[in-house]
Amino acid sequence: xxxxxxxxxxxxxxxxxxxxxxxxxxxxxxxxxxxxxxxxxxxxxxxxxxxxxxxxxxxxxxxxxxxxxxxxxxxxxxxxxxxxxxxxxxxxxxxxxxxxxxxxxxxxxxxxxxx
Amino acid sequence: xxxxxxxxxxxxxxxxxxxxxxxxxxxxxxxxxxxxxxxxxxxxxxxxxxxxxxxxxxxxxxxxxxxxxxxxxxxxxxxxxxxxxxxxxxxxxxxxxxxxxxxxxxxxxxxxxxxx
Numbered sequence: 001x002x003x004x005x006x007x008x009x010x011x012x013x014x015x016x017x018x019x020x021x022x023x024x025x026x027x028x029x030x031x032x033x034x035x036x037x038x039x040x041x042x043x044x045x046x047x048x049x050x051x052x053x054x055x056x057x058x059x060x061x062x063x064x065x066x067x068x069x070x071x072x073x074x075x076x077x078x079x080x081x082x083x084x085x086x087x088x089x090x091x092x093x094x095x096x097x098x099x100x101x102x103x104x105x106x107x108x109x110x111x112x113x114x115x
Numbered sequence: 116x117x118x119x120x121x122x123x124x125x126x127x128x129x130x131x132x133x134x135x136x137x138x139x140x141x142x143x144x145x146x147x148x149x150x151x152x153x154x155x156x157x158x159x160x161x162x163x164x165x166x167x168x169x170x171x172x173x174x175x176x177x178x179x180x181x182x183x184x185x186x187x188x189x190x191x192x193x194x195x196x197x198x199x200x201x202x203x204x205x206x207x208x209x210x211x212x213x214x215x216x217x218x219x220x221x222x223x224x225x226x227x228x229x230x231x
Contacts, residue, residue: 035219044223044224045205
């Protein structure tokens with residue numbers, strides 16, 4: 001079974017600075033998808049970014065980018081130019097390419113943005 | 116607004132009781148998923164329905180059941196409630212089919228269940 005680990009329960013960053021959230025996972029599969037979800041105080045789960053394991057190029061979405069290290073099974077999220085609205089819980093998630101499998105979520109990292 | 120509607124937003128009930136949580140998926144989505152988010156277990160997949168049929172089952176207790184109706188809305192029934200069932204219950208939806216493999220789901224805002 002796959003597992004996802006986020007070793008940082010809490011992180012903080014100054015507004016306009018850059019922060020990196022860590023995620024590692026364990027799987028015996030070679031093809032899969034990885035995601036970062038954001039959960040603000042509104043509780044809404046919002047997709048931030050996704051990465052396909054067979055693509056070597058790291059995904060980017062505006063201020064959000066990932067560092068995907070397949071061999072190390074690492075999938076970190078970098079947030080540049082942090083904004084107050086980035087404060088939230090961030091969940092890393094794994095999804096097998098096998099149809100019918102569902103997401104495996106990490107325990108989350110609570111990010112605070114300091115003005 | 117994500118397009119996935121969950122009701123009620125908050126629910127407080129006593130141990131031993133039964134409750135029903137409701138989810139309306141985003142327009143056009145055929146798949147509905149239920150997740151439980153508790154402090155000690157994180158986000159746990161409970162069950163998935165696709166176009167009215169059960170598609171996948173996760174860590175769902177026997178006291179819990181779900182169904183998806185012809186209009187595609189889904190209900191999660193929780194019975195003989197225990198204190199440990201207190202959690203945030205999320206519904207998510209997706210179009211269904213192979214395209215779901217690379218797409219994330221669209222989540223609702225959740226139902227906060229408190230068992231006292």
